Amino acid sequence: AQSVTQLDSxxxxxxxxxxxxxxxxxxxxxxxxxxxxxxPNQGLQLLLKYLSGSxxxxxxxxxxxxxxxxQTSFHLRKPSVHISDTAEYFCAVTSPGNTPLVFGKGTRLxxxx
Amino acid sequence: xxxxxxxxxxKIIEKRQSxxxxxxxxxxxxxxxWYQQILGQGPKLLIQFQNNGVVDDSQLPKDRxxxxxxxxxxxxxxxxxxKLEDSAVYLCASSQTxxxxxxxxxxxxxxxxx
Numbered sequence: 001a002q003s004v005t006q007l008d009s010x011x012x013x014x015x016x017x018x019x020x021x022x023x024x025x026x027x028x029x030x031x032x033x034x035x036x037x038x039x040p041n042q043g044l045q046l047l048l049k050y051l052s053g054s055x056x057x058x059x060x061x062x063x064x065x066x067x068x069x070x071q072t073s074f075h076l077r078k079p080s081v082h083i084s085d086t087a088e089y090f091c092a093v094t095s096p097g098n099t100p101l102v103f104g105k106g107t108r109l110x111x112x113x
Numbered sequence: 114x115x116x117x118x119x120x121x122x123x124k125i126i127e128k129r130q131s132x133x134x135x136x137x138x139x140x141x142x143x144x145x146x147w148y149q150q151i152l153g154q155g156p157k158l159l160i161q162f163q164n165n166g167v168v169d170d171s172q173l174p175k176d177r178x179x180x181x182x183x184x185x186x187x188x189x190x191x192x193x194x195x196k197l198e199d200s201a202v203y204l205c206a207s208s209q210t211x212x213x214x215x216x217x218x219x220x221x222x223x224x225x226x227x
Contacts, residue, residue, distance in 0.1 A: 034215055043204060043218035090155050098168060103155035
């Protein structure tokens with residue numbers, strides 16, 4: 001069975017500082033990896049995804065993530081955060097074929113002015 | 114394109130009552146999912162449909178939860194009778210193909226059971 005561990009439940013960071021949200025996955029087969037963002041009282045919005053190819057994936061709003069197969073990680077980074085990035089971030093994993101997304105518990109990013 | 118539509122946005126019911134949620138996926142999306150998101154946790158899959166057939170309902174509490182997707186388009190999720198622990202946000206998502214493409218989520222229905 002697949003699983004996702006988001007190592008930090010909350011990450012406070014000052015505005016314009018860099019941030020990294022950590023994600024580790026467990027899977028015995030090849031994986032597809034995703035990061036979603038959830039703003040208050042809204043659904044989940046796709047930030048970026050890794051399906052194959054380059055291990056560095058760029059997404060919306062200046063976010064990027066790097067797939068590291070040896071460390072089974074898919075950490076999310078942004079070089080300079082804004083107040084508007086305050087939200088809940090979810091890492092998710094699936095596999096090729098008809099398997100559903102499995103989500104981590106989420107990391108709450110709080111950007112401080 | 115229009116997104117995934119869900120209704121109602123909010124619902125408050127007493128325990129042991131019944132409730133139903135509705136989802137209209139993106140046009141042409143064959144795969145539809147219902148997720149339950151309890152406060153402070155990540156979404157958990159309840160059921161996955163491919164067209165109007167069930168692909169995975171292994172985590173659906175079938176003694177009280179039911180779901181259908183008639184004609185392979187809209188879907189309804191029902192809870193009867195509701196328990197306090199059913200308080201959560203119920204998210205509907207759809208995808209053109211299962212697996213790698215990523216899903217489009219609706220805004221969810223926030224259920225409070227009192």
